[in-house]
Amino acid sequence: MDRETCITNILExxxxxxxxxxxDNEDLSLSDYIDASIQFMTILVQLEEKFDIEFPDEALQIDYFSSLYGLSDIICELKELEKSEE
Structure with missing residues (x-):
């Protein structure tokens, strides 16, 4: 999955x-838009469902979701890892 597609899905x-x-082709600080832990968990679950992935325990911290590009990189890495294990 390419970064642009991943970002589009994250924004959705x-x-x-x-x-x-x-x-607008720039990185965003996602932590500025996540106000509460319940919102974070809801988004996390929906991202897992949308991308058919499971975030590892060490990634279940808001710090890993601090930027749009960082999050898209994590998701792309997880998708690539999933592909290589098939």
Whole structure:
């Protein structure tokens, strides 16, 4: 999965949760848009469902979701790892 597709899907998950983001080809600080731990967990679960992945325990910290590009890189890595294990 390429980064652009990944970012588009991430932005869709945020929009589904009432937070409309526009990256305009720049990185965003996602922690500025996540106000509560329940919102973080909701987005996390929806990202796992959307991308058919499971975040490892060490990635279950808001620090790993601090930027749009960082999050897309993590998701792309998980998708690549999944592919290589098939």
């Amino acid at each position: 998950v945020f929009a589904e949760n009432g937070t409309v983001l526009s990256s």
